[in-house]
Amino acid sequence: MIARVRDLTYRYPAAAADAAAGLSLDVARGEIVLVHGPSGGGKTTLLRALAGLVPHFHGGRFGGSVVVDGLDTRHHDVAVIARRAGIAFQDAESQVLYRSVLRDVSFGLANHGVSRQELEPRARAALAAVAAGALAGRTTDTLSGGELQRVALAGVLAPGPSLLLLDEPSAQLDDAGASLLAAVLRRLADAGTAIVVAEHRTDRYAGVADRVVGIGDATEAPEWPMRPAGTIGPTRLELHGLAGGRGGRAVFAGVDLTVGAGEIVAIRGSNGAGKSTLLRLIAGLDAPAAGVILLEGRDVTGAAAEDRYPGIALVPQDPGRYLLCARVVDEVRSGGPAAEDALTALDLDRLRERHPRDLSAGERERVAIATALAADPAVLLLDEPTRGMDPRRRAALAALLGDRAAAGRSIVVATHDRQLIAMCRARSVALGAAA
Amino acid sequence: MTAAQATLAVAGLLAVVSLVAWERSAGGIREVALVATLGAAAAAGRVLFAAIPSVQPVTTICICAGLALGPRAGAAVGATAALVSNAYLGQGPWTPWQMLAWGLAGASAGFARRLLRSRRALVAFGAIWGFAFGAIMDVYQLATFGPVFSVDGFVVTHARALPFDLAHATANVALLAVAGPAVVRLLERHARRFHVEFIPEVVRP
Numbered sequence: 001m002i003a004r005v006r007d008l009t010y011r012y013p014a015a016a017a018d019a020a021a022g023l024s025l026d027v028a029r030g031e032i033v034l035v036h037g038p039s040g041g042g043k044t045t046l047l048r049a050l051a052g053l054v055p056h057f058h059g060g061r062f063g064g065s066v067v068v069d070g071l072d073t074r075h076h077d078v079a080v081i082a083r084r085a086g087i088a089f090q091d092a093e094s095q096v097l098y099r100s101v102l103r104d105v106s107f108g109l110a111n112h113g114v115s116r117q118e119l120e121p122r123a124r125a126a127l128a129a130v131a132a133g134a135l136a137g138r139t140t141d142t143l144s145g146g147e148l149q150r151v152a153l154a155g156v157l158a159p160g161p162s163l164l165l166l167d168e169p170s171a172q173l174d175d176a177g178a179s180l181l182a183a184v185l186r187r188l189a190d191a192g193t194a195i196v197v198a199e200h201r202t203d204r205y206a207g208v209a210d211r212v213v214g215i216g217d218a219t220e221a222p223e224w225p226m227r228p229a230g231t232i233g234p235t236r237l238e239l240h241g242l243a244g245g246r247g248g249r250a251v252f253a254g255v256d257l258t259v260g261a262g263e264i265v266a267i268r269g270s271n272g273a274g275k276s277t278l279l280r281l282i283a284g285l286d287a288p289a290a291g292v293i294l295l296e297g298r299d300v301t302g303a304a305a306e307d308r309y310p311g312i313a314l315v316p317q318d319p320g321r322y323l324l325c326a327r328v329v330d331e332v333r334s335g336g337p338a339a340e341d342a343l344t345a346l347d348l349d350r351l352r353e354r355h356p357r358d359l360s361a362g363e364r365e366r367v368a369i370a371t372a373l374a375a376d377p378a379v380l381l382l383d384e385p386t387r388g389m390d391p392r393r394r395a396a397l398a399a400l401l402g403d404r405a406a407a408g409r410s411i412v413v414a415t416h417d418r419q420l421i422a423m424c425r426a427r428s429v430a431l432g433a434a435a
Numbered sequence: 436m437t438a439a440q441a442t443l444a445v446a447g448l449l450a451v452v453s454l455v456a457w458e459r460s461a462g463g464i465r466e467v468a469l470v471a472t473l474g475a476a477a478a479a480g481r482v483l484f485a486a487i488p489s490v491q492p493v494t495t496i497c498i499c500a501g502l503a504l505g506p507r508a509g510a511a512v513g514a515t516a517a518l519v520s521n522a523y524l525g526q527g528p529w530t531p532w533q534m535l536a537w538g539l540a541g542a543s544a545g546f547a548r549r550l551l552r553s554r555r556a557l558v559a560f561g562a563i564w565g566f567a568f569g570a571i572m573d574v575y576q577l578a579t580f581g582p583v584f585s586v587d588g589f590v591v592t593h594a595r596a597l598p599f600d601l602a603h604a605t606a607n608v609a610l611l612a613v614a615g616p617a618v619v620r621l622l623e624r625h626a627r628r629f630h631v632e633f634i635p636e637v638v639r640p
Contacts, residue, residue: 055631057465063634074633097525355624377599391589 002163003085003330004193005063010045010054011141012358019045022064024033027163032185032195034209036202038390039362041216043198048163049073050196052081066162069418072309084114084162087357090168090361090388092145093318099139112159126158131180142247142383145317146172146271153181157188158206164188164195168361170204171387172317174270174416182208186413197314200390201417226399233261235297236410237282238378242291244277251277251290252432259379259410264401266426273432275414279381281339282412283314287406295379310336310375321370323356328367332354336375345400346370361380362388369397373396373404380404384412386420398423439528439579444558444577445466447531450514453538465629469622470508473500474515481520485492489603490566493520495610496618497537501544502551503622532575539571540564561611567603569596 020042027033028394035043038420048054052073055062059331065097066073069084084106089095098104105123105290114122132150135143143151151174164185170178174298182348186208189195195228197205202212235258251274257264268276280286282293284305293301300308316322327333330353342350346366351359356367372380382401388393394417401411401424421428458467471586480492482625493516517533544560551557573592578584581607593600 013630055633057628059628059630061632061634063636065636 001026003196004067004068005046005049005064005392006066008046008066009060009061010047010049015358016058020049020215024064025213026130028195029194030189030192031049031210032189032197032205033213034202034205035196035198035215035392036200036212036390037198037214039388039393040360040392041368042217044167044360044385046215047087047196050163050165051085051087052076052078052135053087072099076166078296083164083260084147084161086156086159086163087165088153088156088167088169090171090298090321091318092149092172093321095152095155096140096148099141100141101135101138101140101151103153104140105158108155108159114159122158123154125134126154128185129157130154131177136185139178139247139331142271144246144276146174146177149173150177150271159194161252162193166195166197166199168199168388169197169349170199170201172271172384172416173416177271178204178416179323196393199316201390201393219267228404232263235259236261236263236295237412238292238294239282240292240294242278242281242293243289244274244281244286245289246274246277255291257429257433259412261378261408263411264406264411264413264426265422266423266424266428267412267431268416268421268428269431275431276383278431279314279383279412279414280316282379283312283381284308287313306329311378312379312381313372313375313377314381315365315368315385317387320357320361320364321369323364326355328352328354328356328359331367332370332374335373339370339374340371340374342373345373345403347396360388362390363394365389366393377409379412380412382411382413382415385413385416386415386417393422440572442578443528443531450531450534450538451522453510453542457507460507463629466504466508469504469625470500470511470515472510472621474519477512477516478523479518481516482523484606485524488603489569489599490606491603492606492610493517493537494540494568494603494607495561498539498544498548498557498564498607498611499560499615499618499622501541501546502548502557503544503619504626506542506610507545507550509569510546513537513539513541528579529572529575532572534566536571540568544633552622554612555618557615558611559616562604568601568603569593569600572596610631611618618625 005023008020008032009018009110010020011018023046035046037043045054050068052159055240068081071081073081091131096104097107102123106119106281109119110174121235124136127136129155130150132154153169170181170344171384182205185195185343237259239255239257241253243250255278267278269275270331281288284303295311323335328348338431346369348366348370351363358363365385369385385397398420453557477493477496484491497513500512514534517530517537521530529539551560570593573589573596577588
């Protein structure tokens with residue numbers, strides 16, 4: 001047994017309820033355990049406890065025991081536990097430290113005392129293992145969310161931990177990336193690594209997981225309700241010959257797109273194809289290298305983001321970074337006048353007094369969507385909105401987007417989530433060589 | 436031994452003793468990391484405002500740190516900020532004195548935390564430290580450059596330094612009024628992580 005969790009009960013500092021209550025789990029060497037459960041149900045807390053971050057980094061109230069490779073985490077430092085257990089966080093953005101990809105992947109190795117000569121070859125090998133060998137020469141600010149997730153994963157894999165903890169590792173990966181990840185994990189497990197994966201999209205690991213464990217009130221995945229087909233009104237948003245890049249690197253060119261009132265458009269494409277960049281151009285956060293953006297026939301290409309808002313509102317890929325207020329209710333009110341409706345629509349009434357940073361990733365995503373909806377934008381842009389959301393929440397989001405579309409709003413969503421696309425009856429548009 | 440040497444030795448000793456005491460205390464790596472970050476931020480702010488005499492955010496940051504994290508951490512932030520910023524602005528016999536003065540600002544805020552809950556009290560505390568900091572540095576000035584180390588000499592020196600102390604106090608008041616409570620809340624939120632409570636195991640017979 002590489003890891004043994006017994007009656008884990010844990011409450012974050014100043015939280016009103018336990019994040020984990022009486023959890024027990026055994027993980028054997030060479031085993032892949034898939035953990036699923038609702039948003040905010042304790043998946044992330046379980047992984048943090050296995051890494052020793054709960055309670056040593058997060059503080060709080062800790063009961064029960066977690067033993068990793070014979071070490072009781074209550075009595076050992078995170079630094080000691082980190083030699084056995086590697087954790088990849090849900091938001092890769094917070095895990096990547098350096099500008100150079102190679103240097104970032106080497107960071108964990110260097111902390112494990114790997115010699116200087118060995119650093120680069122081992123970092124390259126780790127990148128190759130997650131099919132990111134081509135990213136070795138890049139800087140991290142030019143990477144897309146999915147690429148960043150692969151780099152973070154390579155950094156965790158590089159030192160060869162005996163217990164690998166992954167928090168929604170495929171949330172931002174395209175289908176090719178996700179099946180490759182599953183294959184990589186199986187290979188590692190066959191070589192003796194124990195792997196715990198927290199994931200909402202269990203279908204992506206169907207063939208490779210040895211065991212599936214539900215925690216929290218693991219509700220059954222609902223039927224996938226399809227929204228009724230709506231009528232599409234006059235053209236609201238037009239893109240002509242749009243070209244853009246990230247961090248000075250050209251990503252796409254010649255993108256044409258027309259979105260009508262009441263229409264939902266899904267932008268698909270492999271990691272790094274430029275989905276996020278395209279949304280940022282539409283929202284006015286970046287200037288396009290070429291092309292024109294028309295909003296209701298008006299040329300807004302030169303307009304600043306604040307002049308396009310609230311006509312166009314963007315929920316970015318990593319919304320946790322952009323939540324500024326100390327209470328959820330203040331954050332949503334900062335978005336616009338329809339805050340109360342938005343809070344109710346996203347089922348946030350229960351969380352209104354909480355600090356956004358104390359929420360789970362899926363809950364934060366809902367806060368960000370509510371904040372954008374509070375302005376009732378004519379064009380709503382969503383970047384990977386189902387990140388961290390359980391199946392019930394994803395179905396609810398699809399229904400909500402359907403309602404907005406029925407009310408004549410236009411929605412553009414960048415996602416890898418085929419079920420979301422199906423539920424929304426979104427028109428699917430491929431960017432670049434689509435996966 | 437002259438007054439200058441004696442007071443310098445005392446100030447240096449106090450600064451070193453308090454830093455050593457802090458390093459050996461039970462705060463752990465997370466407190467060291469937070470204090471180092473705050474000290475560096477304060478030092479950077481001091482260098483940024485170096486062109487305006489006496490106007491800097493160090494005092495404010497020390498007070499907020501002491502208030503949120505306790506006297507020990509407040510003192511350490513003050514001492515660190517002085518030492519680090521003087522690496523840019525110039526080290527000298529004034530360094531231990533500045534370490535001591537800012538350390539005291541942070542520590543006193545920690546000791547007086549019950550009195551400083553309101554924004555008004557916090558702002559007043561900042562104003563007092565504008566002059567108190569000056570008074571401590573006046574002692575250094577007088578002991579080192581003279582001409583005489585006496586109460587009368589102190590009064591004259593302090594009076595002549597009034598414009599600078601006023602500028603310092605004004606900067607403290609402005610910064611604390613605008614950002615004080617928010618910074619304190621932020622640090623307190625972070626400091627909650629320093630405490631772990633273990634639920635005792637129930638031993639079944």
